[in-house]
Amino acid sequence: MSGKIPKIVCIGKATQDVFLKDDEFDPHKEGKVMYTHLPLGAKMDIDDLEFATGGNATNVAVTFARQGLHAEYVWTLGYDPASEAVLRALDAEGVLTHNVHQDKRYQAGYSTILIATNGERTILNNAGKATNADGDNVKLDVIKTADWVYPTALMKGGVELLRKIVDMAEEYNVKVMLNPAGTELAKPNKLKGILDSVEVLCLNKEEAQMLVEGSTSEELVRHLLHYVSVAIVSDGPRGVVASDGETIIRAGMYEDVKVNDRTGAGDAFASGFLSQWIQGKTLKESIVFASANSTSVVAHIGAKPGILGKHVKLHDMPLQEKQL
Ligand SMILES: Nc1ncnc2c1ncn2[C@@H]1O[C@H](COP(=O)(O)OP(=O)(O)OP(=O)(O)O)[C@@H](O)[C@H]1O
Ligand SMILES: [Mg+2]
Numbered sequence: 466m467s468g469k470i471p472k473i474v475c476i477g478k479a480t481q482d483v484f485l486k487d488d489e490f491d492p493h494k495e496g497k498v499m500y501t502h503l504p505l506g507a508k509m510d511i512d513d514l515e516f517a518t519g520g521n522a523t524n525v526a527v528t529f530a531r532q533g534l535h536a537e538y539v540w541t542l543g544y545d546p547a548s549e550a551v552l553r554a555l556d557a558e559g560v561l562t563h564n565v566h567q568d569k570r571y572q573a574g575y576s577t578i579l580i581a582t583n584g585e586r587t588i589l590n591n592a593g594k595a596t597n598a599d600g601d602n603v604k605l606d607v608i609k610t611a612d613w614v615y616p617t618a619l620m621k622g623g624v625e626l627l628r629k630i631v632d633m634a635e636e637y638n639v640k641v642m643l644n645p646a647g648t649e650l651a652k653p654n655k656l657k658g659i660l661d662s663v664e665v666l667c668l669n670k671e672e673a674q675m676l677v678e679g680s681t682s683e684e685l686v687r688h689l690l691h692y693v694s695v696a697i698v699s700d701g702p703r704g705v706v707a708s709d710g711e712t713i714i715r716a717g718m719y720e721d722v723k724v725n726d727r728t729g730a731g732d733a734f735a736s737g738f739l740s741q742w743i744q745g746k747t748l749k750e751s752i753v754f755a756s757a758n759s760t761s762v763v764a765h766i767g768a769k770p771g772i773l774g775k776h777v778k779l780h781d782m783p784l785q786e787k788q789l
Contacts, residue, residue, distance in 0.1 A: 476630060730762060
């Protein structure tokens with residue numbers, strides 16, 4: 466990378482996550498689904514307990530910071546224990562947080578995550594209290610100082626706030642990375658109207674099918690390229706298809722690891738990709754790092770602990786690249 470270090474402003478909800486892990490959370494046990502093991506009135510002892518912070522925008526900010534980029538987190542938070550935990554975690558990673566609007570009216574989300582023995586999870590989520598629909602209390606002016614903006618999980622703001630962010634980015638020549646979550650996906654038609662302003666788009670297959678036609682990831686990627694410069698469609702352990710309009714890559718799994726907790730897989734992939742692409746790495750190099758980052762994240766409990774640092778040694782992975 467030559468010249469100045471790029472800055473990415475990450476916008477969206479924050480949570481504190483408490484992970485509860487126990488052999489009882491076995492999806493195959495007596496053919497039952499997990500929550501039938503939580504009978505009313507029972508007190509259940511849990512073997513393992515772990516605290517972590519989450520919220521897509523906070524997770525991706527940590528990838529950027531660990532990759533040596535300037536990352537700033539912008540949102541509304543309170544003085545509740547969850548908000549304080551999020552701020553502490555981001556500060557410890559060197560993510561800028563001084564433009565977070567902290568006020569006692571707000572509260573971070575809080576999720577209780579029951580981890581099944583196969584790494585899948587059930588989440589009991591309290592969304593917390595954050596910005597109102599117009600996002601007026603989020604310090605969006607920070608976007609003007611950025612090279613890239615990464616909005617995701619905008620809660621009540623939804624597609625309307627996303628539109629506001631994207632318009633501002635366009636006005637100030639700031640590029641947009643979009644890996645939508647939560648309320649942005651609630652209005653697919655409106656979301657589609659925003660795609661023309663997006664540089665890099667990362668979706669899972671179901672999300673892509675909400676926006677464009679296509680039965681295979683490759684078809685979906687080709688259709689998304691009518692709107693964005695780089696399109697990536699992921700399909701869980703089945704891997705990803707990605708294209709920058711010149712070549713198209715189909716990549717499998719980076720490593721067949723034991724999945725301990727799949728929370729944050731999508732965030733690690735999308736942010737892992739951008740962290741390399743921004744530095745001028747090739748499509749292939751960026752996909753390999755994204756895959757390594759998400760594989761490492763699913764091997765750890767919580768969305769942040771597995772995020773890779775700089776100078777990590779990568780190995781080859783199943784991947785084919787061809788001209789588009
Ligand atoms: N079981 C797994 N083993 C290894 N890697 C995985 C696994 N699940 C996901 N990944 C990696 O994470 C990437 C993104 O996963 P996925 O397609 O499930 O995204 P997502 O549905 O957006 O996830 P999220 O629910 O976190 O938003 C995959 O392309 C893959 O590289
Ligand atoms: Mg996702």
